[in-house]
Amino acid sequence: MTSRDAQGDAPRKVTELPLGIAPTVILVEPQLAENIGMTARAMANFGLSDLRLVNPKNGWPKKGVREAASGATHVLDRATLFGSVAEAIADCHYVLATTARERGQMKRVFSPDDAMAELVAREGQRTAVMFGRERVGLTNDEVSLADAIVTFPVSPDFPSLNLAQAVLLVGYAWRQASGRAHLPFSGELLSPPATREALVALFGNLEAALDTAGFYPPEKRDIIARNMRDMLHRMSLTEQDVRTFRGALRALTRKGT
Amino acid sequence: MTSRDAQGDAPRKVTELPLGIAPTVILVEPQLAENIGMTARAMANFGLSDLRLVNPKNGWPKKGVREAASGATHVLDRATLFGSVAEAIADCHYVLATTARERGQMKRVFSPDDAMAELVAREGQRTAVMFGRERVGLTNDEVSLADAIVTFPVSPDFPSLNLAQAVLLVGYAWRQASGRAHLPFSGELLSPPATREALVALFGNLEAALDTAGFYPPEKRDIIARNMRDMLHRMSLTEQDVRTFRGALRALTRKGT
Numbered sequence: 001m002t003s004r005d006a007q008g009d010a011p012r013k014v015t016e017l018p019l020g021i022a023p024t025v026i027l028v029e030p031q032l033a034e035n036i037g038m039t040a041r042a043m044a045n046f047g048l049s050d051l052r053l054v055n056p057k058n059g060w061p062k063k064g065v066r067e068a069a070s071g072a073t074h075v076l077d078r079a080t081l082f083g084s085v086a087e088a089i090a091d092c093h094y095v096l097a098t099t100a101r102e103r104g105q106m107k108r109v110f111s112p113d114d115a116m117a118e119l120v121a122r123e124g125q126r127t128a129v130m131f132g133r134e135r136v137g138l139t140n141d142e143v144s145l146a147d148a149i150v151t152f153p154v155s156p157d158f159p160s161l162n163l164a165q166a167v168l169l170v171g172y173a174w175r176q177a178s179g180r181a182h183l184p185f186s187g188e189l190l191s192p193p194a195t196r197e198a199l200v201a202l203f204g205n206l207e208a209a210l211d212t213a214g215f216y217p218p219e220k221r222d223i224i225a226r227n228m229r230d231m232l233h234r235m236s237l238t239e240q241d242v243r244t245f246r247g248a249l250r251a252l253t254r255k256g257t
Numbered sequence: 258m259t260s261r262d263a264q265g266d267a268p269r270k271v272t273e274l275p276l277g278i279a280p281t282v283i284l285v286e287p288q289l290a291e292n293i294g295m296t297a298r299a300m301a302n303f304g305l306s307d308l309r310l311v312n313p314k315n316g317w318p319k320k321g322v323r324e325a326a327s328g329a330t331h332v333l334d335r336a337t338l339f340g341s342v343a344e345a346i347a348d349c350h351y352v353l354a355t356t357a358r359e360r361g362q363m364k365r366v367f368s369p370d371d372a373m374a375e376l377v378a379r380e381g382q383r384t385a386v387m388f389g390r391e392r393v394g395l396t397n398d399e400v401s402l403a404d405a406i407v408t409f410p411v412s413p414d415f416p417s418l419n420l421a422q423a424v425l426l427v428g429y430a431w432r433q434a435s436g437r438a439h440l441p442f443s444g445e446l447l448s449p450p451a452t453r454e455a456l457v458a459l460f461g462n463l464e465a466a467l468d469t470a471g472f473y474p475p476e477k478r479d480i481i482a483r484n485m486r487d488m489l490h491r492m493s494l495t496e497q498d499v500r501t502f503r504g505a506l507r508a509l510t511r512k513g514t
Contacts, residue, residue, distance in 0.1 A: 034291075038419065038422075041415075041417075041419060041422075042419075042422060044412065044414070044415035045409075045411045045412060045415055045416070045417070045418055045422070046411065046412055047412040047414070047415075070417065070419070071415070071417060072415060100441065101441065101442065102441075102442040104447065106444075106447055106448075106495065106498075107444060108444045109440060109442060109443055109444030110444075111438070111440055148444075149444065151440050151441055151442065152302075152440075152441075153429075153432055153433070153437070153438035153439055153440055153441075154302045154303065154441065155301065155302060155303055155304040155432075155437075156441065157301070157304070158298075158301035158302055158328070158329055159302070159441060160298075160302070160327065160328065161302055162295065162298060162299075162327070164422075165295075165298075165299060165302070165421075165422065165425050168422050168425060168426070169425070169426075169429055172410075172426055172429075175410055175412075176410070180410070180412075181368070181410035182410055183366060183368055183408050183409075183410055184357065184358065184359075184408055184409075184410075184411065184413065184416060185358065185359040185366060185408065186366055187363075187364060187365045187366030187367075187405075187406065190361065190363055191363075238363065241363075
């Protein structure tokens with residue numbers, strides 16, 4: 001199977017794309033350059049790269065699409081154009097259709113998470129997710145070419161999801177289902193937790209300073225001191241935190257005497 | 258605490274908003290009308306409604322923001338304006354800051370799912386998620402006003418997430434964590450599954466028709482018939498499906514004889 005490269009270059013075999021990796025995204029008759037560009041960006045955010053366009057309205061390429069992609073031009077540059085859904089899905093082994101409403105079709109209906117788990121389980125197969133036109137979605141005939149349906153758990157009060165937002169949710173769910181959802185950084189402490197010896201020394205410094213300052217009503221001294229130890233425990237202080245805290249306490253004590 | 262209504266109306270108490278429901282979304286110095294409108298739309302998609310804007314760049318209201326909200330004007334209409342992050346979070350009990358990169362701050366770092374589970378657990382508290390400027394995000398000082406950090410499991414090759422897309426992911430994760438992620442329709446079969454009696458009768462019709470048509474090589478008849486029964490089983494036919502299938506078979510048999 002060949003298709004026209006979306007940038008107007010010579011036909012190329014789309015079967016050269018790697019199998020069993022991220023799903024292909026198929027936009028059927030998308031209208032707005034912003035949505036196509038934002039789709040490319042959303043795909044790139046989660047590691048999807050195969051974008052197929054079926055008859056974009058008012059031609060292709062569209063003015064403003066690269067700006068909307070905000071740097072995800074590698075997705076736009078390899079996007080491919082097709083004349084029909086049947087051609088766009090020809091080399092796929094499993095195809096999902098996104099729809100916002102019941103179509104009376106007796107297909108399995110997946111949440112994004114379950115849908116992406118199904119795709120991830122199809123290792124070695126080329127999988128695709130189809131998204132319909134901005135206003136009217138996919139036709140029932142187009143939906144009937146899909147193996148199953150994906151729909152989104154939107155609020156019934158405002159279910160209208162933007163096209164690129166729908167693609168983003170599929171990309172996000174795929175990244176999670178495929179075990180690639182690593183955070184770019186962790187909350188690992190930059191300094192090790194304080195030893196209890198350091199913490200107990202801090203308690204001692206603080207309580208001595210407050211004794212000197214006449215802070216405690218004598219009959220409540222012990223209960224207030226224990227409450228403050230609880231507050232300090234809740235801070236999960238690191239070694240560095242304890243050093244900072246003791247330094248601040250020394251400065252305050254100098255100032256106060 | 259009072260704040261100016263984003264539409265320029267008289268001050269109103271923001272503490273009138275319901276507690277313990279969806280998190281507040283705070284955009285800090287957002288620049289583009291499209292992003293603010295799309296944020297409102299994304300919030301409405303997942304049932305979030307309290308939008309706060311800290312010093313939107315180039316003033317407020319912005320031209321084009323209502324169009325970008327695509328009908329989610331109820332979120333824009335009740336949006337509130339603030340002069341600083343400290344004021345915007347004043348009545349909140351727990352605040353998350355979204356950041357795309359490590360800030361050297363010793364805070365917990367959550368994925369969207371874990372972050373929203375944490376918010377949902379804080380029933381009765383007003384919670385908020387802060388999002389920074391389009392290009393540079395939140396300042397370290399602003400991050401230091403948050404209890405913890407949320408970051409997104411984006412591809413390291415293309416981590417730049419659009420502002421409204423980030424809000425969408427938070428809304429989606431909140432809807433899932435809060436147990437509200439119901440799909441708008443299910444894949445329940447519109448007709449009950451076929452009884453095995455109906456299915457076995459279909460096998461009989463099909464095999465008789467193929468016998469008559471001379472389809473089977475005699476030595477392979479039984480194995481081919483069993484393989485076709487397997488194919489039919491994989492279709493999980495309903496009562497209606499069996500009726501349709503048997504009708505089609507009758508039509509083909511009439512045509513063929």
